Amino acid sequence: MEIILPFLIGILFASGLYLILHRHFFKLILGLMLFSLGTNLFVFVIGRLTRGGSPIIDKTAETATVPYADPVPQALLLTAIVIGLGIQAFAIVLIKRVYQSFNTNDLDELRNAELIEH
Amino acid sequence: MLLATIVRLPVTYAAPIMQRIPGRQLLVPAALLPLVLFAYFCTYLSEIISGKTFSFAYSWVPELNINLAFYLDGLSLFFALLISGFGVFIMVYSAEYLRGHPLLNRFYLYLSVFMLSMLGLVLADNLICLFIFWELTSISSYLLIGFSHDNPVSRSSALQALLVTGLGGLALMTGMILLGNVGGTYTISELLTRGELVKSHPLYLPALLLILLGAFTKSAQFPFHFWLPNAMAAPTPVSAYLHSATMVKAGVYLLARFTPVLGGTEVWQYTLVTIGAITALLGALLAVQHIDLKAILANTTISSLGVLMIMLGIGTPAALEALLVFILAHALNKCALFLITGNIDHATGTRDFKVLYGLALNMRPTAVAATMAALSFAGMVPFLGFISKEMLYDATLGAGKAGFLIFSIVFISKVVAILIAIIIGYKLFWPRVSEPTPIHHPCGLNLTIPPMVMASAALAFGMLPGIMATPLIQSALAPIAGKTLFIELKIWHGLSLGLINSIMTFILGTLVYTVHSRIIEFSPRLTPLYNYGPNSIYQFFVTGLVKGSSKLISIIQSGYVRSYISAIVLTMVGLVALSLWNKVPLLNLTQEIKMLHDVRLYELVLLFLILPGLFFLFKTHSRLIAIAIMGIIGYSVALFYILFGAPDVAATQLLIETLTVVLFVLVLHRLPPFRFISHKSKRYKYILISALFGAMMTYVVLLVKQYPLHSELKQFYGDNSYLQGHGRNIVNVILVDFRGFDTLGEITVLAVAAIGIVALLRLRLEKGGKR
Numbered sequence: 100m101e102i103i104l105p106f107l108i109g110i111l112f113a114s115g116l117y118l119i120l121h122r123h124f125f126k127l128i129l130g131l132m133l134f135s136l137g138t139n140l141f142v143f144v145i146g147r148l149t150r151g152g153s154p155i156i157d158k159t160a161e162t163a164t165v166p167y168a169d170p171v172p173q174a175l176l177l178t179a180i181v182i183g184l185g186i187q188a189f190a191i192v193l194i195k196r197v198y199q200s201f202n203t204n205d206l207d208e209l210r211n212a213e214l215i216e217h
Numbered sequence: 218m219l220l221a222t223i224v225r226l227p228v229t230y231a232a233p234i235m236q237r238i239p240g241r242q243l244l245v246p247a248a249l250l251p252l253v254l255f256a257y258f259c260t261y262l263s264e265i266i267s268g269k270t271f272s273f274a275y276s277w278v279p280e281l282n283i284n285l286a287f288y289l290d291g292l293s294l295f296f297a298l299l300i301s302g303f304g305v306f307i308m309v310y311s312a313e314y315l316r317g318h319p320l321l322n323r324f325y326l327y328l329s330v331f332m333l334s335m336l337g338l339v340l341a342d343n344l345i346c347l348f349i350f351w352e353l354t355s356i357s358s359y360l361l362i363g364f365s366h367d368n369p370v371s372r373s374s375a376l377q378a379l380l381v382t383g384l385g386g387l388a389l390m391t392g393m394i395l396l397g398n399v400g401g402t403y404t405i406s407e408l409l410t411r412g413e414l415v416k417s418h419p420l421y422l423p424a425l426l427l428i429l430l431g432a433f434t435k436s437a438q439f440p441f442h443f444w445l446p447n448a449m450a451a452p453t454p455v456s457a458y459l460h461s462a463t464m465v466k467a468g469v470y471l472l473a474r475f476t477p478v479l480g481g482t483e484v485w486q487y488t489l490v491t492i493g494a495i496t497a498l499l500g501a502l503l504a505v506q507h508i509d510l511k512a513i514l515a516n517t518t519i520s521s522l523g524v525l526m527i528m529l530g531i532g533t534p535a536a537l538e539a540l541l542v543f544i545l546a547h548a549l550n551k552c553a554l555f556l557i558t559g560n561i562d563h564a565t566g567t568r569d570f571k572v573l574y575g576l577a578l579n580m581r582p583t584a585v586a587a588t589m590a591a592l593s594f595a596g597m598v599p600f601l602g603f604i605s606k607e608m609l610y611d612a613t614l615g616a617g618k619a620g621f622l623i624f625s626i627v628f629i630s631k632v633v634a635i636l637i638a639i640i641i642g643y644k645l646f647w648p649r650v651s652e653p654t655p656i657h658h659p660c661g662l663n664l665t666i667p668p669m670v671m672a673s674a675a676l677a678f679g680m681l682p683g684i685m686a687t688p689l690i691q692s693a694l695a696p697i698a699g700k701t702l703f704i705e706l707k708i709w710h711g712l713s714l715g716l717i718n719s720i721m722t723f724i725l726g727t728l729v730y731t732v733h734s735r736i737i738e739f740s741p742r743l744t745p746l747y748n749y750g751p752n753s754i755y756q757f758f759v760t761g762l763v764k765g766s767s768k769l770i771s772i773i774q775s776g777y778v779r780s781y782i783s784a785i786v787l788t789m790v791g792l793v794a795l796s797l798w799n800k801v802p803l804l805n806l807t808q809e810i811k812m813l814h815d816v817r818l819y820e821l822v823l824l825f826l827i828l829p830g831l832f833f834l835f836k837t838h839s840r841l842i843a844i845a846i847m848g849i850i851g852y853s854v855a856l857f858y859i860l861f862g863a864p865d866v867a868a869t870q871l872l873i874e875t876l877t878v879v880l881f882v883l884v885l886h887r888l889p890p891f892r893f894i895s896h897k898s899k900r901y902k903y904i905l906i907s908a909l910f911g912a913m914m915t916y917v918v919l920l921v922k923q924y925p926l927h928s929e930l931k932q933f934y935g936d937n938s939y940l941q942g943h944g945r946n947i948v949n950v951i952l953v954d955f956r957g958f959d960t961l962g963e964i965t966v967l968a969v970a971a972i973g974i975v976a977l978l979r980l981r982l983e984k985g986g987k988r
């Protein structure tokens with residue numbers, strides 16, 4: 100599996116970036132989501148993969164028994180995922196507001212946002 | 218010297234007070250300042266003439282060799298007296314010339330600033346200090362040329378002068394630093410004794426060329442001469458003071474000052490003589506084509522500056538002597554002529570000599586001054602101009618091989634001078650005409666006395682050269698020549714070659730005068746030629762710079778987010794490719810291929826959930842389907858986490874995906890249909906960029922995985938989370954115990970996002986309403 104995940108990461112990054120490069124707000128958000136999925140997997144894979152072996156110490160032991168997965172990337176991921184949610188939620192609400200205010204879904208039309216009377 | 222420095226401070230700080238004084242009363246302090254300085258420098262005369270020098274230094278930034286150091290010797294004193302002496306008359310003159318001008322106070326302030334900077338320039342004993350004063354004169358010149366700031370021509374001329382001299386200033390600074398490093402000192406008076414050391418150094422040539430560039434731009438030498446005629450947009454007193462008597466001679470002063478250090482080499486001689494000759498000839502030829510008196514005078518000034526450069530280039534004692542006498546004579550004559558032009562302009566409202574007739578009838582004092590100044594300018598006995606001209610001729614003829622060529626150029630310059638002198642000294646004033654040009658404003662004493670005094674001074678210097686000029690010139694000559702030379706200025710050399718040449722010049726000048734009107738008629742035909750002149754090149758560069766920058770900005774800052782993102786991504790890909798190229802870490806794929814056997818079936822199932830998902834995501838037109846697909850992809854990734862020993866991450870991911878889908882549906886279901894706004898022509902470009910980026914990330918992951926990972930942290934947390942943190946789930950212990958503060962930060966971020974969302978939802982942007 101270690102050989103397939105890098106390619107999956109590449110595909111996720113590429114599709115995310117392609118969607119981000121679109122003018123449409125909705126696609127922009129989808130792109131951001133794919134991009135953050137890719138980033139999370141990237142960190143996870145860089146920390147090396149271990150099948151099974153959750154980083155949980157047995158009830159009988161005082162220290163973790165090998166093999167167990169590296170807990171540090173997981174801790175990082177947890178933080179990243181939660182903060183990603185914050186960003187996504189904010190972005191979703193933001194485009195809703197932008198649509199209500201400027202009546203557009205097009206990123207390019209926002210260039211003239213300063214000129215729009217509101 | 219101390220006084221000169223100290224006096225600077227109150228003048229600067231007095232600006233707000235000066236602003237309050239009405240213009241008329243301001244004349245007293247404004248004229249008193251140069252007068253006091255003049256008297257102060259005069260007190261040094263006797264000691265300087267006897268060969269003493271004075272220096273004064275104040276440490277400013279000693280670490281960088283920048284000191285406020287001043288040095289007074291014959292050459293500095295010569296220039297200091299010129300600057301302060303002319304300053305008095307210019308101040309007096311300006312009081313009437315600009316009477317009632319609302320910004321007269323400002324004018325006086327600029328002029329005083331200029332005068333003090335110019336004094337600082339000629340007195341400076343430190344290279345950097347000299348450079349600072351040099352730039353200050355450029356800046357005050359800019360302010361004075363642009364004094365009529367509501368006139369666009371004044372503004373662009375001022376900017377042009379600043380850009381050209383400022384460019385030279387930059388070159389000068391570089392040259393100064395090179396010179397300072399080569400000579401091992403930044404103190405000029407020390408540097409003067411190290412000429413041999415500097416001249417034999419390999420950096421001598423670049424330093425020399427840079428310093429020459431600075432001097433040439435300041436002294437309006439070809440091809441930088443064009444700023445000087447344009448600088449005539451300044452009020453006439455400024456043209457007289459800055460652009461004929463003092464500032465444009467700063468370059469000459471600089472080169473004269475550095476003659477013992479830099480001068481005497483072949484490069485020095487050839488460059489100065491060639492550039493000076495071109496400039497002298499060009500100025501003379503341009504001068505005969507104009508009808509505006511100020512333009513004529515500006516071009517003859519260019520010609521004279523060229524002659525001064527030639528003298529510096531020749532560098533023989535005779536040439537240097539001629540240089541100093543010519544500086545004095547030129548300052549007196551040209552300044553007087555400029556002021557007379559100012560008087561004519563003031564009185565009649567025009568400077569076009571073709572429409573000016575019989576002015577002597579109503580402007581007799583000015584007419585007398587004009588004739589005297591013109592006689593001196595033409596080099597007539599017994600004015601100083603005559604002595605100066607004879608000396609110039611002698612110096613050029615004694616200049617060796619190219620002597621005759623140089624002589625003929627100076628000769629042409631002088632012929633034009635005679636032509637101009639006939640026009641200003643005779644034609645405008647004396648011929649009897651039935652209808653003299655009407656006078657609107659009579660000229661008061663303030664306007665007539667300064668040119669009169671200057672012309673009389675030229676006469677006095679010419680009549681009594683032995684008493685008045687010789688000692689000063691002699692003491693000024695010593696620092697340039699490097700040794701004391703005994704000179705004798707005489708009005709009568711006997712029936713020498715110089716005299717014959719003078720007579721020839723006069724005859725030829727008169728002849729040119731008779732055909733002058735034809736030259737003027739012919740000159741418009743030369744206009745196409747000027748389209749390729751340096752002035753046009755300057756305009757081309759300036760407009761090109763402005764246009765080019767706006768074009769560059771419109772490319773770099775397109776305003777499209779996707780352009781910025783593309784640029785960032787491409788830069789990153791490029792940098793990664795570059796570092797991979799340099800280090801060449803090889804990717805060992807054989808090992809990776811073996812690992813293909815290790816893939817389990819259920820892992821492949823997840824993969825085949827994601828890939829078609831992505832495919833349909835690009836195809837769909839329905840927002841709801843897109844959201845559902847995002848959910849599927851997110852869940853699949855969460856399952857990966859479970860498979861590889863990260864149940865906590867997986868749980869979080871599942872929760873988050875669910876939440877996101879819910880949020881999407883709640884918020885976005887009321888938006889309009891999923892329009893396709895795509896950019897078909899550019900789609901392939903973006904596909905390419907995305908593919909490149911994805912490939913790079915894949916490559917990086919593969920490469921990183923090739924090297925073993927030594928994680929001490931994993932070991933540490935594995936050993937200590939139960940014993941120290943008393944939790945069995947290591948990830949949880951890290952989050953809430955070991956890195957508790959980080960988690961607090963994370964929560965803060967979430968809270969901020971939540972506040973932002975609430976604010977956005979509550980925001981009501983109504984027309985004119987409160988936010």
